[in-house]
Amino acid sequence: MNDNPRKVAGGCHCGAVRYEATGTPLYIPYCHCETCRKTTGAPVVAFIMFGEENVLFTKGERKIYRSSPTVKRTFCSDCGTPLSYEGDWGGNTIIEFYVSTLDDPEGFVPDRHVFYGERIIPNPTDQNLCAQSRRPMVMIVHGWLASLFQASQQWSRMSS
Numbered sequence: 001m002n003d004n005p006r007k008v009a010g011g012c013h014c015g016a017v018r019y020e021a022t023g024t025p026l027y028i029p030y031c032h033c034e035t036c037r038k039t040t041g042a043p044v045v046a047f048i049m050f051g052e053e054n055v056l057f058t059k060g061e062r063k064i065y066r067s068s069p070t071v072k073r074t075f076c077s078d079c080g081t082p083l084s085y086e087g088d089w090g091g092n093t094i095i096e097f098y099v100s101t102l103d104d105p106e107g108f109v110p111d112r113h114v115f116y117g118e119r120i121i122p123n124p125t126d127q128n129l130c131a132q133s134r135r136p137m138v139m140i141v142h143g144w145l146a147s148l149f150q151a152s153q154q155w156s157r158m159s160s
């Protein structure tokens with residue numbers, strides 16, 4: 001559990017929608033459920049959860065998608081960034097922001113996995129995976145060479 005009581009701020013990629021939250025996050029889970037995966041395009045998401053009373057949307061209007069009768073998923077209608085999960089938690093309304101939408105997400109390390117049985121990658125926090133700081137260049141070069149080769153094959157077929 002992260003007990004950092006500072007104010008946090010975040011928003012979407014284009015900046016049209018902004019939010020702030022204060023107080024200690026209720027919890028910080030990784031979620032593996034299919035609905036989170038489908039609505040974000042990510043294989044796993046991390047949330048930071050607050051009570052609704054501690055959240056203020058400070059700029060713009062978030063677009064609401066109801067993923068079930070009691071759950072709202074929100075996103076920016078300009079840039080498409082998924083912003084929040086909003087629903088009922090033990091009789092209280094909670095808002096969970098995707099950790100990645102925080103301006104400074106560094107201090108908020110997930111403290112648990114939820115819907116772990118629905119995960120699509122066998123060990124999502126495998127420390128033994130190679131850790132690269134950028135997209136691997138060698139794959140880009142391979143892809144570029146492969147497309148060059150295909151183009152030259154097509155060209156030679158066309159001209160023969």
Ligand SMILES: [Zn+2]
Nearest residue numbers: 012014076079
């Ligand atoms: Zn946006």
Ligand SMILES: [Zn+2]
Nearest residue numbers: 031032033036
């Ligand atoms: Zn989920």
